[in-house]
Amino acid sequence: QKEVEQDPGPLSVPEGAIVSLNCTYSNSAFQYFMWYRQYSRKGPELLMYTYSSGNKEDGRFTAQVDKSSKYISLFIRDSQPSDSATYLCAMKIWEYGNKLVFGAGTILRVKS
């Protein structure tokens, strides 16, 4: 079993839809949770970052962490064609410094 599970998609939605992207994990020691966005032929870029459980909102994006269920989500409101990309969840145990464990990534396509 992988340490971090993420449905690879692809997920195809119409413009303006609410998108929900999810990851589950098995290691309860993870404390920091991130979402990276990767456009085609580019490197990943940090999109959202949360510590422990709870919600964090940034514009049209909301990151949610449920440590009791070992489940994290990224919601995108009013999705745009420019949101089309691969979304990677990542997490780490602080004592291990910068080592991130990544999910496989979900391909999102927003159709205009």
Next chain:
Amino acid sequence: EAQVTQNPRYLITVTGKKLTVTCSQNMNHEYMSWYRQDPGLGLRQIYYSMNVEVTDKGDVPEGYKVSRKEKRNFPLILESPSPNQTSLYFCASSHGTSGRANRDTGELFFGEGSRLTVL
């Protein structure tokens, strides 16, 4: 402009022909790392370096070497490439590690990737 630069971006080579992928960052970051990205497997860490002259294995180090002689550079060396090393490679860097919870996020900055094909 703050960036991580990798070269070459694309490379086709043959089994056994040594190659080096260079990585350079201009952000004065202590931490640097190499990942490979394969469909369905996501990003997997190959090697990392906490600072100059300090390197360590990641999750998939077999068949790779690295060196960190200068802070800004972290080349990835494939001494004898094999077809199973065909992949998309990313170099990444960030500020130094710390166990303190009030440090910054430790955000990884990635290069644009190097697509390697080994025939």
